[in-house]
């Protein structure tokens with residue numbers, strides 16, 4: 001096993017040196033930048049997340065800049081990226097960061113809405129140089145395939161020290177993210193040009209991933225309603241049904257789902273507005 005781990009590390013290190021994708025936040029140790037990019041890149045391809053990152057960091061270089069702005073403005077900048085809950089959580093986090101700095105929260109940032117074990121590890125590794133593996137689906141997939149193991153968590157618990165020995169954790173994590181995004185992809189991995197191919201067990205288990213259709217989905221309807229509300233102060237339910245060409249029952253469902261997430265509210269005269277606080 002040790003020989004395999006050494007091979008894995010050596011090849012990954014060399015490959016990453018030559019093939020690393022360049023992004024402004026990659027070399028940063030600013031935890032706000034890391035939180036921003038990690039939030040933007042959830043369920044979003046990294047190149048697209050990076051386009052939004054540039055807009056966000058320009059407008060909100062610090063948590064304070066975002067906290068003093070309204071939720072509506074943050075949502076406006078987020079518009080087009082989808083999964084708007086992420087924007088709401090980011091805005092809430094910025095307000096918490098007004099009271100407690102990252103350094104004060106260190107090493108546990110999970111008090112920030114939307115920060116789970118993965119993002120916590122990413123902040124620790126990239127901003128605080130902690131020897132930690134930020135385990136996301138890419139990293140799990142590669143480890144599983146290369147070492148032919150079913151329980152990646154148990155494997156990592158046992159081998160993290162060895163994997164990160166003489167290996168900067170930022171390079172290790174980002175190297176695997178890049179490898180997972182370009183070569184060891186979930187479908188059709190490019191084993192023939194992969195640097196790990198010689199010793200890889202190629203334990204490729206068909207991932208049971210059903211890609212949900214976006215067209216006509218609740219997610220699409222939610223996005224369209226928000227888009228309308230971001231441009232206007234408030235609209236009636238009837239108007240939304242008409243714009244979206246959906247029944248009043250479905251309109252009610254969309255509204256209920258957005259209200260549940262705190263994205264909209266209804267005023268007394270039944271006009272729907274974005275919560276602006």
Ligand code: SF4
Pocket residue numbers: 142145146183184185189190191192194195196197200201202203204
């Ligand atoms: S050889 Fe294939 S399965 Fe193994 S790590 Fe590379 S791309 Fe993934």
